[in-house]
Amino acid sequence: MWLRLLPILAACAVLPAEDYVPERLELEPLVSDCAGAVQLQVAADGDIYFIEREGPLRRWSPRTRTTTTLGRVPTQVFAEAGVCGLALAPDFATSRQLYLIYSRSKPTQHMRLSQFTLAGDQFDKLDLASEKVVLDHPIDVSHCGGGVHIDGKGDLWWAIGDNTHFHVTPSTDQKPGREHYDALRTSANSQDLRGKIIRIHLEADGTYAIPPGNLFSDKAQGRPEIYAMGCRNPYRVYVDDRSGALFWSEVGSNTEERFGTGGYDEINRTTTPGFFGWPLFIGPNAAYRHYDHAANVVGEPYEASAPRNTSRNNTGVQELPPARPAWIWYGSEDSREFPILGSGGRAAMLGPLYRYDPTLKSAVKLPAVFDGRMFIMDWCRNWIRAVRVADDGSVGDIMPVLAGTLLRRPIDLKRGPDGALYLLEYGEQASGVRDGRLSRIVYRRGNRAPVAAISAEALAGAAPFTTRLSAGGSRDPDGDALTYRWNFSDGSPAQEGREITWTGATIGAHLATLTVSDPAGQSHVANVRLTVGNSVPQVRVVGPRHGFFDWGATIPIEVTVSDAEDGTISPANVQVRSQHLDRQSDIAGGDGIGSDGAAGLMRRSDCLSCHTLDTPSVGPSFRQIAERYRGDQAARALLATKILTGGTGVWGTVVMAPHPQHTQEQTEAMAAWILALPPKGGRLLAGGGNGTFTAPGIPDRKAGGRIVLTASYTDRGANGQPAQTGTTQVILHARRTRAALFDASYAVDVMEVATLHRSRRVCAQLGSGSHLRFASMDLAGIAQVACEVSASTGHGGVLELRSGAPDGPLIGRVVVPVTGQWDEWRMVMIPVVDPGGVHDLYVVGGKNDGGAQQCFNIDTLEFRTEAK
Template sequence: MLLCLALAALAQPDFDPRRLERVPLATGLADAMGIDVLEDGSVIIIERPGGVLLLPQGGQARRVGRVKAAVFGEVGLMGVAFDPAFRDNGAFYVFFSPEEKKSVMRLTRMVIHDGRIDPARDKTIIEVPIDQDGAIHLGGGIARDAKGRILIGIGDNSPPIPELPIDQRPGKFMADALRSSANTNDLRGKILRIEPKPEGGYRIPGGNLFKDAKDGRPEIFAMGCRNPFRVMCDHATGEVMWGDVGVNVDPKCGITPSGYDEINRTGTPGNFGWPLFSGPNEPFTSFDFETRKVGPKFDPLHPVNFSRNNTGAKELPPARGAALWYSSVASARWPALGSGSRSVVCGPVVRPPEKPGEHRMHERHQGKLLVADWMRNWIVACDMKADGTLGDAEPFAQNLVFRRPMDIRMAPDGTLLVLEYGDKWNENNDGALSRLVYRRGNRPPVARATANPPAGKAGIAVKLDATPSSDADGDALKYEWRDAAGAVIAGEGPSREVRPATAGAHAYTVTVTDAKGASATAKVEVRVGNAMPAVSIRAPAGGGFFDWNQPVLLQADVSDEEDGSTAKGTIPSEKIVWRAMYLPRGAGEAEASHPGLALMRASTCFGCHMAGEASRGPAYSLVGARYRPEEGAREKLTKKIVEGGNGSWGSYPMPPHPQHTPAQARQMVDWILDEAGTGLQGSTGATAAIMLPHPGHKGDGGVWRVTASYTDLGAKGQPALTGEATVIIHARQRKAAFADSQQGALVIDDIEQERDALAWLAKDGFIGFTGLRLDGISALRVRASATIAGARLEARLGGPDGRIVGKVEPAQAFGEHVIPLAETAGIHDLVLVARLDGPSPTGAKPLGAHWVRFEPGAEASKAIALEREKAKPLVRVASAKAASGAPAKPWKLADFTDAELSAVTKRDGKAGEALLGRLGCVGCHSVGARKGGQLGPNIAESLPRLEKEKDPVRALLGEILDPSKTVDPKWRTRVVVLDSGRTVAGLVLSQTDSEVHLVSDPTRPEQVQVIPRDRIEEMRETPASLMPAGLLDGLGRDEVLDLLARLLKDSKGK
């Protein structure tokens, strides 16, 4: 096989980084912490709060249970490794801080049986005592070597201090890493190697550091580690490798060096120096904490543990240097590593796969060690040198953006698995596992299509356009358009013109084919019978700028073929609805970038709630404000979303949402508590204004997306359509790290100097801002720094080779620099390019940029002041954390007159028949003779109950608008608490002495869960209906009345 791979390598084309692509495998992970991979490609995933997921090869990730881990300091569920015989015994190992014993870190053997972790089979392997009051720097990564032995990385358990942590003064033992890392009788600050026993406990393998227990603990393979967060074993060579997160000594103390992050690799046991040595075995200077004086440097050949807190040997094994090391400043030896804050993560060595797949990593990287940095968000590939060090480091997957890479593993097919933690330090719910694949050969095209206009009167000319389609290989594309009947629409090129003549929805499909025959399809829909309203925004001007805490004028016009226009007064100006959404990362950020908001839009949340105004339920801004300070608010609201509840905000109960898992509900709660603000939602009028309060330091460099919309009255039996217009306005000061485009840029979160995200640019690298209206902008003010003398920053229009409009040569320290701007009118893309006349060292970043400010000239400043005066009387306060997407108004019972409702029975109900399916009614109910789901009563059979009401039609509508007002006990939701702590909610269809049959997701009633009674800890009833409120809020008035007519059609009574 190796010969075949070698021959194949000779024929491989050069590595093309654009062919390295990311394939999502699992998302929505809570503080994603670690993974391991089986020989069959199955993956186990752990989350710091205790979650365990299993991802079978080719399948979907599913939760198999929870480890009862205590989450505090920097501990929780930290490491995971499969047992070599997992396929036969279901066993795996986890390293965690147990809830019931926070004074230790514990390695436990667990077993998955019948798809769930069986706690009765847990076996404790080893416990490592820790000082829980300073549960920091405790590593926690584990791995198994080729012989099935477990490697555990444990840190020094010493919180960071400005000095070197060797403080022996009374009461300062936590600041003494000599008590742990350099202590031969302590398991902290070590790499341990043990052989776990199936019945619990462990054996000591041969070849560890101390042969005689008198010399040191026999479990120790390597000592002198600070925070060995991720440990790996190269099964091909037996070498053990780990990333050790290093110290940052305050230079004011006089101690040298300042410290390094390290990659260590070794096939033999040893002492790796901490806290006396760092990096290339560079000795620290000693330090007297009383006199604040530095002393002589320590001796790496004869290290001595002189601490009064030491319980082991005084004379230590000679210290060894790291294989790779780097500090907070740029490394001359490894320039590709950049500079700034750091947190190294050791990845795997890329080896020829045993079962090579089509998308395995490119042969260029064979034999290289992959190294990541959790703070700098990069991955590099390093040469493995024969002397045990690492050679050149080259950027890997630099075309991809990583969000704190946490763990990297090779899959058996040669693809790469990357686990990302998420943006925040903790309480993330957006962690993700992805597979990196290298696309060889022909890549299929990507089909995209539009229809313009998407709606109109019968016979309207519609342009179907597939021009946005693309092919990664640059192949010429062929386009074939077909209508809903499958008939080919004649024509050449990406566009066609059609004139649909009949009212209703018309579907069209385009097939895009590349030069090698690979194809992809896209669909568009055109609605005929009702023309789309036309909305235009006069203010603010698209591409312009706003200033925080200053009013912004909003002006719009609307015209509609059927309804008239605001100019003529036939469309009331208050029908124009304004929405605004803040995008802290710029115009390129997806609207639903927060996963919780995306889940809420896909659910029924905005049927009852709006972001900034009260609806049937309270505004999310009020929910966030009320619960944000409350301890335990996240779990409380998560439970309420899944199980439902009432009484918190008024008389309307909140229905349960059992279709969402607790993890999904937590993501929704995260958005409500962290992101939802007062918001500009539903503000109306042809002229309005908004005030934009400053969002705080971290979020002050983005854009506002401002949208004006109008919903027409419908026409010719077709539903109402909403037309809208959107403009982007930019913060006067934009962050370089969050530019709309970038190339050759490394984004680093600098927590030491600038204390913000920075963009470091390679030679000819650039950052770009899209769609800027530069009228009246006289200068750019840039905060930047050079790392190489003579590096300059050029401002260019359109692209890195566009017309130059200004330039500056920053000093070699961050400072503000003014670039006078040549007079420029109109909307342009502007890029800031790093230029250097001389050569640039490989991987170097000659320029760093923090922000750029767009300064108006004198005349422009006067115009801005006049517009603000006009806007002040109209101001509403928005929030930089607002989001759009909620309906402007929910239906209320009082919105319908007695005359309208009494006339319902005169309608034939045909139009309402389609609504039964569109709204999902028949997914839960039968409606007369029309068979449907079993999650609610047959509507026709429930109608006689309403005949007792004074106005039965109004009573029926009232129960649809407020489905939890009256719920038959038979149809109430049950909440089931399982022995694992997991909660399941839904409708009980049937139950026996041994099982409960329950439907959790009202949108998928065919999926019945069978729950054994012996797993049920508690089952309780909720007062809320499974039917969501706000079900009708997407309908027009006539549609509501047509639906009522259809429901009443089967009534036998009055």
């Protein structure tokens, strides 16, 4: 035996150690138009199957890099329900069978696990007639869970939520009519599948058997499907086939401390069945206290070693197994035990336990440093962490993954046959925008090519035309020193350097080509078109300035235009259009691209060398693109990908160059700017460049947003060169607006809150470190901002106003008080210091110095010129 092992040991001994460089771990977007995607599975051939909550089942192919919708699951979406779970059969490669978990409302509301088969020559059709119902369970309110996993033995594990309303009091309310507030009727009920991790063995005919080793072998004691009970809202479940350990993530409560303990989210691990505490214990087996909901009397803490379920709503055993603590737990505040998990809103998610395979030939597989690490995520905090699982199963060190990458609600993570990870992001889903995403997490080895990027001081001008060109946006992923060489199609001498000056004397369009090279000989090329003979008109809005408008007010407008070739310009030839935008998705924007937003990013790129606002050039005009895709919800992701990868065939035969120097977030912001352009025949203001216009009247409950004034002038062309269009925009924000109508956000929930008077408010919920961004605000004359806020008992926090960035200059701060309930609102006043000029305004959940959990809602913001 030892002789047989010697060659293997020798081979292992000579394997070179691979140093892990975090910057080489990259997020590669694959699909960018997902709407409420919740779970994915990776097939053995590399195909990615994923579901969206409202019903679509979709497949992404690595061979064609295209996405196909295979069908729509007949689900009824209510509360958190919809299509919640997806698993591929163990023999999926031959049977094409898969399992779906989805909600039904007839004859009663319930969750259903069914087997389906894919049909068609390419197995590209979900055959609804093939459905075989495996298992149903009732559902009536929140907390569905829904995560599902099939292990190497063919056992299916299903994480089922407790189907109980959340509240700041313990979930043990047994008063008549309050059954939905009692998790003792579900999670701690041995005869109910809700609030459990169940394990069943799948049979090919769509039935199931009970594998040995579950919690209850006697049906009189409990349902035989149950493996783990005492769960609140378990959302992701995974089994490590090597160790047999079960892992699951659990979204926890926000209970007030006076009831014994606050709330925690959990990551759990176990190799044996048991009771995991809820609703009597949470986190590290922290005990809640007995509480008489009718008399409002708090009693003694529950006993973890001998818990009992005496609820009148319990149909199972009263004597429960000893409660077990979570493997990892964290609350809304900084965790003493696991400080790397941060603070703020929380929603724990789970990925795989990574097993490194040294024999796998893959250029993108994760390095050995991740071997034996469990990947965990947080949907609210937008992070991914890798937890070392010690040999005895305890928690080892925790390392960040993709630190600095802006995530969009990570919700599922799976390993692929290439050793890479596949990430599903739910997206912010604000105002119906399809901004969820499927991506691949890869590790880039070896020398990586540089990325060339050009920015120009000006792209056109009268002869002789002089402009400065910069390669400052170019970068080398490995940090290598770069060389820069510039060539010009007009025969000008080649130049070298990161910044150069070029002068063109010959009338016409000329191409400037930048080649960026690293010491290993890898290079990348970028081009920009420069036009000599006709300068771009200079358009300036004298008034109004970037600022605020009042509903129904009359606003004077004055625009000046100068053009070197056209001379005197009649105001009648200046076009000024207004557009009232009342949703954040209507405004071009994007985090991380600078305070002048997508338009500024496009000016610094080479976009304007091939496109103008209104006139077709080398490519279509921006307005033509906006018109073609108007109303198409998938257009933003489509155009963003086109900008990154390039292509041809949509508008003619001219090839659009790729732009790898930009991130996906940047190109999506650029696409959003284009798609938000108003129609050419939109509201043209009277009087050309001078006159007045009237702001919209009194808004309804969801209105707000801003008015975008677009002033433009197209010249007559000169010296045989095509016409040039100069354009500029001014953004006027509603003086009183909804906080939920932001331009961009981070770790913010947008929700409707019912009030005591049965009306509903659309509000934004912030926690520590989360923020809203409102683009291009001029706070001149603003003395204070009035904010309508709510915070339940035990919550509250700090609200900050910052200029230019989430950590920019502090211009206002206020402590958000506890208002009593989420539907009880109070106005707080924030004195403001004007930073001067036009900046993005950030509304930030500041660091809370007190003991309350940092969480509060903002309904309206009002920018006041006088303190009241």
